[in-house]
Amino acid sequence: MDVDVFDFDLPKERIALRPVEPRDAARMLLVNNGTLVDAGVRDLIDQLTEKDVLVTNDTRVIPGRLTGKRGEAKVEVTLHKREDATTWRVFAKNAKKCRLGDTLDFTGLQAEVVHVGEDGERTLKFNVDPAAMTAALETHGVMPLPPYIASQRGVDERDKSDYQTVFAREDGAVAAPTAGLHFTPEMLAALDAKGIKRHTVTLHVGAGTFLPVKAERTEDHKMHSEWGEITPEVAAALNDARANGGRIVAVGTTSLRLLESAATDDGVIHPFSNDTDIFITPGYHFKGVDLLMTNFHLPKSTLFMLVSAFAGLETMKAAYQHAIAAEYRFYSYGDSSLLYPEKR
Structure with a gap:
């Protein structure tokens, strides 16, 4: 159709x-x-x-939106599918800055780019103990509000429950x-x-x-x-x-x-x-x-x-x-x- x-x-x-x-x-x-x-x-x-x-x-x-850097370049990723406890497929803004083998630093939480897909999709392997992955996201991530809301206002504490x-x-x-x-x-x-x-x-x-x-x-x-x-x-x-x-x-x-x-x-x-x-x-x-x-x-x-x-x-x-x-x-x-x- x-x-x-x-x-x-x-x-x-x-x-x-x-x-x-x-x-x-x-x-x-x-x-x-x-x-x-x-x-x-x-x-x-x-x-x-x-x-x-x-x-x-x-x-x-889960707080699946992460903002960080690759070197001095700013990157932002949104998790979209878990492969295992510490490996996630993500959609990356500035995807060209997230190359295979790069290390991304999300203010203390690090991940390696282990696969490069199409349309900004990347696969990241996080450098964290599997049992601590959820807690790490709670600490370093924010709630991934839809673009039509996030483009009009910032994410705040209320969104964690809303x-x-x-x-x-x-x-x-x-x-x-x-x-x-x-x-x-x-x-x-x-x-x-x-x-x-x-x-x-x-x-x-x-x-x-x-x-x-x-x-x-x-x-x-x-x-x-x-x-x-x-x-x-x-x-x-x-x-x-x-x-x-x-x-x-x-x-x-x-x-x-x-x-x-x-x-x-x-x-x-x-x-x-x-x-x-x-x-x-x-x-x-x-x-x-x-x-x-x-x-x-x-x-x-x-x-x-x-x-x-x-x-x-x-x-x-x-x-x-x-x-x-x-x-x-x-x-x-x-x-x-x-x-x-x-x-x-």
Whole structure:
């Protein structure tokens, strides 16, 4: 498909620079086959039954943006995929200054460039004990806010909690699974009180999620891979829920992509522990997800392509036009939507 069909104009003032407080006070647009209803995140509870199951991503965002030097040259890198405890693929600004064999010094934390890839991608081996890697990032790194926020304000202490979901358990993401940012302990208690089951999966979101699609055709775009896991116990619970008439509700495109990577054509979700580079565009047949809760995404992004595949391209174009006119807040710290699948 032509990438330009996924383009739209978004006024800069619609980009949220901070989340609302409390988190579950955000708005939520209900999108159901052309029907658009303005609601709130707390209304999610009324859209679900005790047979349904919410699937959330328990990845935890690490301070994955590092600023340092190679000699006297300034360098900045953003981690995007862990190879092992101390080896990471990164996207580098001033990438030409990060040559194979160079040593980069991030104010005391050092790393060697052990591989040079395309489009600014490098692989770094950090000179630190594997058990101390996370602590080193906490000390030397900053939260990797998306470019559309970081370009408008600096990262501060508040972002350490704002850019982390209540589900965060497993270190490894360098971008938040933003649909989960709307949940609070109070909302979880209300979901539990209604009997709505919740299960977690893990997908370590990479910085590649923010990369623009440079290809003119979707067929020519290459997705960066991310590591994910669905345990046998969770897979069995999700299949049981569906067998009993429940719906699988993916909280976020990260949960959806992992579920779809693990599902077979018969709708069965299998245990999964591997990399996935699944790229979902209109025409894709969804197998593992029945509803999708997600934020509002960038023009011409892989995520807007995904939601267009799920709910229908024309429906999503109309939904985004409505959201812009109704002053919804966009992107990571913005409002939410609940999407029903396109009827075929």
